[in-house]
Amino acid sequence: xxAHQSLAIGQPIAPPEAISPAATDADAMVRFEAIAKxxxxxxxxxxxxxxxxxxxxxxxxxxxxxxxxxxAGKSSLVRLINGLEKPxxxxxxxxxxxxxxxxxxELRLAQRSIGMIFQHFNLLSSRTAADNIALPLxxxxxxxxxxxxxxxxxxxxxxxxxxxxxYPSELSxxxxxxxxxxxxxxxxxxxxxxxEATSALDPQTTRAILDLLANINRExxxxxxxxTHEMSVVRQLAKEVVVLDAGRVVESGHVADIFTHPKHPxxxxxxxxxxxxxxxxSLASRxxxxxxxxxxxxxxxxxxxxxxxxxxxxxxxxxxxxxxSLLSARIDEIGGxxxxxxxxxxxxxxxxxxxxxxxxxxxxxxxxxxxERLGYVA
Amino acid sequence: MSPELINLIVQATGETLYMVGIAALLGTVFGLPLGVFxxxxxxxxxxxxxxxxxxxxxxxxxxxxxPFIILVVAIIPFTRLVAGTSIGSTAAIxxxxxxxxxxxxxxxxxxxREVDGGLIETASSFGASPIQIVLKVLIPEALPGLLLxxxxxxxxxxxxxxxxxxxxxxxxxxxxxxxGYQRFMPEMMLAVVVVLIALVQLVQSxxxxxxxxxxxxxxxx
Numbered sequence: 001x002x003a004h005q006s007l008a009i010g011q012p013i014a015p016p017e018a019i020s021p022a023a024t025d026a027d028a029m030v031r032f033e034a035i036a037k038x039x040x041x042x043x044x045x046x047x048x049x050x051x052x053x054x055x056x057x058x059x060x061x062x063x064x065x066x067x068x069x070x071x072a073g074k075s076s077l078v079r080l081i082n083g084l085e086k087p088x089x090x091x092x093x094x095x096x097x098x099x100x101x102x103x104x105x106e107l108r109l110a111q112r113s114i115g116m117i118f119q120h121f122n123l124l125s126s127r128t129a130a131d132n133i134a135l136p137l138x139x140x141x142x143x144x145x146x147x148x149x150x151x152x153x154x155x156x157x158x159x160x161x162x163x164x165x166x167y168p169s170e171l172s173x174x175x176x177x178x179x180x181x182x183x184x185x186x187x188x189x190x191x192x193x194x195x196e197a198t199s200a201l202d203p204q205t206t207r208a209i210l211d212l213l214a215n216i217n218r219e220x221x222x223x224x225x226x227x228t229h230e231m232s233v234v235r236q237l238a239k240e241v242v243v244l245d246a247g248r249v250v251e252s253g254h255v256a257d258i259f260t261h262p263k264h265p266x267x268x269x270x271x272x273x274x275x276x277x278x279x280x281x282s283l284a285s286r287x288x289x290x291x292x293x294x295x296x297x298x299x300x301x302x303x304x305x306x307x308x309x310x311x312x313x314x315x316x317x318x319x320x321x322x323x324x325s326l327l328s329a330r331i332d333e334i335g336g337x338x339x340x341x342x343x344x345x346x347x348x349x350x351x352x353x354x355x356x357x358x359x360x361x362x363x364x365x366x367x368x369x370x371x372e373r374l375g376y377v378a
Numbered sequence: 379m380s381p382e383l384i385n386l387i388v389q390a391t392g393e394t395l396y397m398v399g400i401a402a403l404l405g406t407v408f409g410l411p412l413g414v415f416x417x418x419x420x421x422x423x424x425x426x427x428x429x430x431x432x433x434x435x436x437x438x439x440x441x442x443x444x445p446f447i448i449l450v451v452a453i454i455p456f457t458r459l460v461a462g463t464s465i466g467s468t469a470a471i472x473x474x475x476x477x478x479x480x481x482x483x484x485x486x487x488x489x490x491r492e493v494d495g496g497l498i499e500t501a502s503s504f505g506a507s508p509i510q511i512v513l514k515v516l517i518p519e520a521l522p523g524l525l526l527x528x529x530x531x532x533x534x535x536x537x538x539x540x541x542x543x544x545x546x547x548x549x550x551x552x553x554x555x556x557x558g559y560q561r562f563m564p565e566m567m568l569a570v571v572v573v574l575i576a577l578v579q580l581v582q583s584x585x586x587x588x589x590x591x592x593x594x595x596x597x598x599x
Contacts, residue, residue, distance in 0.1 A: 082503050111505035122500040126518040126592075135514060136504040187504065 028057035028093070029191055029223040030081055035090035037076050037247075050076040051247045054090070058240070063217050063224045065238030065255070067231065067270060073247040074227045078193050081225065082114040083107050095190055112140055115184030115222075119196040121176040123168040129179045130155065130164045136186045154182035158212060174205035181212065185222070192216070194226045198233060210237045231274035235259075235334045243267050256337035260304035271339070279343060279374070280328050287375040295378045296325060296345035297357040302370040303331055303340050312342065312369070320359055323347055327377075345377065379565060386553060387569055393467045394549040394577070397542065398535045400471045405478030405531060410524075412438070412479065413486025414512055424498065424508045438480040446477050447541050454545070470547030474538055482531045489523030490516050522593040529585025533578050540574075550574055 035054035041047040051073045058064045068074050079085040080092045083099045092100045094114065102110055123132050130151050137147045155161045158178040168176055177197060184192055194213065198206040214237055217224050226238055234241050234255060241259075242252040243266060250264040262268045279287075287298055303309035309331050317324045324344055331340030346360050357373070364371040412434065418424040419431040444452070450473040457472040458464045493516050501511045517524070540551020550570050558567025 084499060084502060105507075108505035108507060111503060114503075116500070116503040118496065118500065120496060122494070122496045124497060124515060124519060126521060135501070136506075138514065139501070139504060139506045139510050184504075193503075 027060050029060040029062070029095060030058040030225065031093040032056055032077075032080070033091045033093065035080065035087045035092065037073070037080065037085065038088045049247055051080075051087075054249060056242060056249055056252050058223060058225060061217070061221050061223055062240050063214070063226065063238050064240040064242065065226045065228060065234035066242045066244060067228055067234050068244035069229060069266070071246075072244040074229075074244055075195060077244065078116075078195055078225060078227045081191065081193055082111055082116055112136070112187045113189045114191045114193065115187070115189040116193040116195065117177065117180045117184050117197045119199045121168070121173075121180045121200075123176055123179055123183075125168050128165050128167055129160065129171065129175075132168070132179050133182045133186055136183060140187055150186060151182075154186060157185070157216075158182045172205075173201050174208060177201065177205075177209050178212065181209075181216070185216065185220070189222065191223045191225065194224065194228075196227055196229070199228070199230065203232075206233070207236070213237060231270045234270075235274055235332070243270070255334055259334045260337050260339055274332065274334070283327055283343070283377070286377045288377065289375055291348050291354065291376045292378045293348065293350060295348050295376055296327075297348055297354065297376055298327060298374040299344045299346055299357070299360060299364075300372050300374055301342045301344060301364060303338055303342060304370075306337055309338055309340065309342060313344070316344075316360065316363060320356070320363060322356055322360065324360075343374070348376070379569065383557075383563075383566060383569075386557070387550075387566075387573065390548060390550045390553040390570075391573055391577075393547075394536070394539050394551075397467050397470050397474055397539050397547060397549055398532060401474035401478055401535055401539075402528070402532050404471070404475040405482050405535070406528060408475070408479040409482025409531075410486055412483035414490055414516065416483060416487040417490035418508075418512070418516075424511060438483055441476065441480040442484070446473070446538050447544060449473050449477055450542060450545055457545075465546040467542075467548050470539070470542035470545060470549075473545075474535060474542065477538055478531050478535055481534060482527065485527030485530060486520075486524060489520040489527055492523055493519045522589045525585055525589040525592060529582060529589070532581045532585070536574060536578055536581070 032054045035051055036049070037051040039048045039050055054077065066074050066077060076085060080087055080100065081094060083092075083102060087100050090100070091098050094110070097110060099107070099110055124135065127135065133151045133154050134147045137150060142150070152161070152164075155164055158181050160175055160178050160182075163171060163175055163179075166175075168179070171179065180197070181192075192213075197213075198209050201209060210233065213224055213226075216222055224237075226233060228234060238255050240253070241255045243250050243258065243264060245264070245266045251258050251262070251267050258267060259271050259274075262271050283298075291297065301309075301312065303312070309329075313324055313326055316322065324346060326342065327345045328343040329340070331338050331342075333339070344360075346357050348357070349355060361371055361373070415425060416431060416434060416438070419427045421428045441449075450470075453473055453476065454464045457469050460472050461469040463469050497515050497519060498511055501515045506514065539547070539549050540554070542549060543552025543555055550573055554567050554570035557563045558570060
């Protein structure tokens with residue numbers, strides 16, 4: 001029996017509290033307070049302000065995505081959480097402790113409650129899967145018997161109990177990351193940091209690993225912080241998101257809110273990547289600027305919100321008595337909310353009259369669907 | 379070849395193995411930690427101590443650039459201090475150790491630097507101390523390279539040991555010089571060379587075999 005599969009049967013969880021921009025939540029798992037991180041000039045390279053004015057909290061038990069382009073400061077941010085790096089200014093509070101103030105043995109003890117997984121897995125090639133998972137336990141001074149029992153438990157948890165004695169060179173990418181996850185969870189941490197953990201994996205394996213992380217979050221209550229440059233990862237897994245650009249937080253909050261109403265250009269570009277905003281080529285090539293008698297007006301409607309687009313076309317057709325054509329549509333689900341766009345064809349009058357178009361736009365505006373006229377097709 | 383001569387060869391082989399064996403052991407005892415330190419003490423590294431790193435680096439280079447025969451005679455007072463005498467196989471172990479430790483240190487440094495830096499970060503991330511990182515990550519991961527380094531050091535020591543005849547160290551090299559060269563006994567010279575070649579082959583094969591065995595589980599088959 002496979003423990004990984006049994007994990008998949010879980011109860012849906014209530015959406016966690018929103019990220020507070022003021023970082024005042026009493027029950028935040030991780031809280032950044034006025035963080036700045038500067039790398040000094042070194043060997044002719046100029047200094048870099050990697051992070052500035054970082055102030056936000058990660059709710060306990062949440063899955064929070066930190067998304068940004070490369071160089072946005074994601075890696076520095078995540079390394080502040082487990083004390084691998086120190087902030088130049090400000091404090092990082094993890095589970096009510098100021099980790100940025102710890103050093104030496106105290107820091108090492110605190111690090112045992114923070115697990116981390118990596119893009120390139122970082123497994124020891126000289127150790128089997130089981131021995132890799134045992135490493136943090138050996139370091140924490142567990143007894144051999146305790147380690148053995150815990151490792152067996154972890155291998156089952158990540159669904160690779162049969163790979164116990166395999167060396168990393170004998171494992172696939174997905175299996176290696178499962179070992180990495182088991183190792184990160186070995187000391188029962190309260191936070192799991194994922195640094196681009198699926199960026200080296202194919203889409204199918206990525207999905208399986210993200211499912212595993214979701215189950216771990218649900219079953220063990222571990223707070224997960226996902227560093228990624230891939231919108232698909234945030235969309236599939238995260239409930240909260242922090243958008244980083246050039247070392248600053250440009251937006252943060254519920255995934256659904258942020259991506260249904262993106263404000264910052266960088267957020268909009270991530271969204272466009274995820275849902276694809278362009279028209280099909282065959283349609284785009286036919287669009288004209290002037291109406292043609294008996295043709296269609298092309299209107300694009302933005303769909304944002306729970307179940308928002310479901311009945312839109314049917315209602316529009318029924319309430320306005322129009323033969324609405326659906327020219328193209330793309331609707332995705334992000335954080336339980338529908339996000340996408342419908343491209344509709346509204347029939348023009350015999351002489352090219354736009355009465356129906358005007359009524360349609362008024363109706364859409366009445367129900368608060370953002371819409372724009374792209375042009376006309378014959 | 380007379381039994382007396384064969385006896386001489388056996389005795390000299392014993393002396394060589396004794397000197398090289400002990401010197402390799404002591405060279406590793408000093409060279410391994412020194413090499414690990416050299417590999418981890420530059421700016422921003424595990425045991426960051428750039429100044430000490432530089433000093434050790436200079437000492438290592440100085441020792442390695444001194445010709446071995448010069449080193450042997452130059453440190454005779456030190457040898458006498460350590461071994462109680464400056465003559466004989468045991469005394470010869472002192473210069474052999476002093477020559478091999480920095481050599482081993484440089485080879486160890488190179489092998490340790492080959493280990494993926496991501497593994498150090500990983501071990502740090504779950505709270506490993508620098509010592510734990512060295513013992514549980516760096517040395518096990520560098521093991522194939524370390525075994526080959528040690529093999530190379532032993533082979534070099536076999537060569538060096540031929541020169542300690544200059545201070546009465548005995549061994550195969552000394553035998554070859556005194557009997558083969560000075561007494562014009564080409565068969566003795568040949569025998570010494572054959573035994574040395576056999577020893578080097580043996581050491582190299584054993585080292586290769588061990589490194590391969592360790593390596594096989596690390597890399598793709």
